[in-house]
Amino acid sequence: MTEVVHTPRVFSGIQPSGGLTLGNYLGAMKRFVDMQGQGVETIYCMVDLHAITVWQDPAKLAHATRELCAGFIAAGIDPAQSILFNQSQVAEHTQMAWIFNCVARMGWMQRMTQFKDKAGKNAQNASLGLFAYPALMAADILVYHATHVPVGEDQKQHLELTRDIAIKFNNDFGTEFFPITEPVIEGAATRVMSLRDGSKKMSKSDPSDMSRLNLTDDADTIAKKIRKAKTDPEPLPLDIEGLEDRPEARNLVNIFAALNDQGVEDVMRDMGGKAFSEFKPMLADLAVAKLSPISGEMDRLMQDPAEIDRILANGADKARGIAAPILKKTYEIVGMVGAGA
Ligand code: AMP
Numbered sequence: 001m002t003e004v005v006h007t008p009r010v011f012s013g014i015q016p017s018g019g020l021t022l023g024n025y026l027g028a029m030k031r032f033v034d035m036q037g038q039g040v041e042t043i044y045c046m047v048d049l050h051a052i053t054v055w056q057d058p059a060k061l062a063h064a065t066r067e068l069c070a071g072f073i074a075a076g077i078d079p080a081q082s083i084l085f086n087q088s089q090v091a092e093h094t095q096m097a098w099i100f101n102c103v104a105r106m107g108w109m110q111r112m113t114q115f116k117d118k119a120g121k122n123a124q125n126a127s128l129g130l131f132a133y134p135a136l137m138a139a140d141i142l143v144y145h146a147t148h149v150p151v152g153e154d155q156k157q158h159l160e161l162t163r164d165i166a167i168k169f170n171n172d173f174g175t176e177f178f179p180i181t182e183p184v185i186e187g188a189a190t191r192v193m194s195l196r197d198g199s200k201k202m203s204k205s206d207p208s209d210m211s212r213l214n215l216t217d218d219a220d221t222i223a224k225k226i227r228k229a230k231t232d233p234e235p236l237p238l239d240i241e242g243l244e245d246r247p248e249a250r251n252l253v254n255i256f257a258a259l260n261d262q263g264v265e266d267v268m269r270d271m272g273g274k275a276f277s278e279f280k281p282m283l284a285d286l287a288v289a290k291l292s293p294i295s296g297e298m299d300r301l302m303q304d305p306a307e308i309d310r311i312l313a314n315g316a317d318k319a320r321g322i323a324a325p326i327l328k329k330t331y332e333i334v335g336m337v338g339a340g341a
């Protein structure tokens with residue numbers, strides 16, 4: 001059989017489950033912007049159906065979805081160049097997810113570390129949706145035949161599962177219909193850590209607001225959080241090797257590098273040997289310079305929620321245009337009567 005070559009296409013998603021953190025921005029959104037306008041189709045989704053796998057207050061969910069859309073645009077996503085929409089407006093995602101629920105195995109899902117973390121001790125009380133979450137994520141990606149998925153390090157296991165689902169579907173039905181998606185986990189900030197604990201991921205669900213920078217934080221708050229960020233008493237080392245076993249120092253250097261579009265080695269060349277009392281104000285200035293324009297633009301966009309809703313509806317129409325024929329073909333392959341009509 002001749003090998004099917006799939007046209008490159010980028011897809012990624014972010015959950016509208018609270019505000020955006022510096023981790024989301026550096027690990028995901030900033031890299032989505034880099035991939036836009038490089039001649040490859042880019043599709044970015046607010047995954048509201050994923051968000052409700054844990055409880056969301058309806059009014060807050062709607063607000064967070066619009067705010068996330070404002071964040072995408074403020075960070076540099078152009079709705080004329082990229083397809084930007086919220087997941088629930090394109091029913092093909094859930095229709096494809098059902099097929100994948102029947103391809104994926106219970107054992108695969110049980111190994112997912114995100115499920116184990118989020119379900120906690122009382123897994124019997126977790127929603128069925130939280131368990132099936134990765135099959136919906138595979139559907140998000142494969143309903144567009146996306147070939148490349150930029151994400152932070154924490155999503156690696158889910159993307160391996162997406163590959164497993166595509167491989168099993170292709171094997172079961174004797175086809176090469178689905179591409180085997182490549183994760184794109186690159187740059188200095190694939191895993192931004194908490195400002196309070198260098199062993200924990202920076203997360204919107206951390207109870208301590210001091211642990212993270214939010215894209216909506218004002219300049220004073222950003223400066224204060226960086227000033228108070230946990231560090232050890234030593235000055236910065238002279239080279240990268242010296243950052244080993246110093247997770248908090250390494251995290252701040254990684255953040256600096258990613259914000260400044262520099263390699264970590266270049267940052268160490270400039271900053272190596274400096275005391276934190278000197279380095280932290282430089283980092284704070286850089287963070288304010290890069291993040292304040294984004295939060296200002298988000299505020300401006302949020303003044304006109306009807307315009308945001310129009311952008312999302314328009315993006316959803318474009319997304320459906322790609323997803324509908326791929327879903328139809330999938331149903332035909334599976335043997336659903338009427339799908340070929
Ligand atoms: P979520 O907010 O969980 O929907 O995550 C959206 C995107 O941000 C995913 O690609 C995550 O991998 C990425 N992300 C979230 N937190 C971090 C972090 N602390 N460091 C790097 N990337 C992150």
Ligand code: TRP
Pocket residue numbers: 011012013014015047050136137140141149150151155158
């Ligand atoms: N699970 C991802 C996260 O929590 C969000 C997500 C849902 C996603 N569907 C996706 C990311 C498809 C990339 C591609 O970060």
